[in-house]
Amino acid sequence: MELKNQPSLDISEDLLEAIRSFPITREVEHCGVRIAVAPFDIYVDCPQCGARVKVRSFSAHGEIEDVFDAVFEWMNQPSAQEVARRRQMPSRRTGDPAPDDAQGAETRRATGTRPPANPELP
Numbered sequence: 001m002e003l004k005n006q007p008s009l010d011i012s013e014d015l016l017e018a019i020r021s022f023p024i025t026r027e028v029e030h031c032g033v034r035i036a037v038a039p040f041d042i043y044v045d046c047p048q049c050g051a052r053v054k055v056r057s058f059s060a061h062g063e064i065e066d067v068f069d070a071v072f073e074w075m076n077q078p079s080a081q082e083v084a085r086r087r088q089m090p091s092r093r094t095g096d097p098a099p100d101d102a103q104g105a106e107t108r109r110a111t112g113t114r115p116p117a118n119p120e121l122p
């Protein structure tokens, strides 16, 4: 298959809004029971009948999960997560360790300063 270079991508505001409002969990129904599923899981085991249910369609036309998958794939590159983290925290001082930074936590313990309770939550 030969791919042509696209001069510009058609990215609609609808797509951007769909990404912004993408739910953290999705619900599927099996055996009359609603099951909460992580949105990118492909299968879920029904707690009622034990069946393995496919919860992603992988249809021929693109779906929004494909956009996320592409971004996750991009984020697997070395340094990509650091680049993304910088973009996500524009107001933070760049020298601050991330909350999940083990070495930073070690330093905070050693100096007796406490990390903020939960800086990510509003």
Ligand SMILES: [Zn+2]
Pocket (backbone or CB within 6 Å): 030, 031, 046, 047, 048, 049, 050, 051
């Ligand atoms: Zn079931």
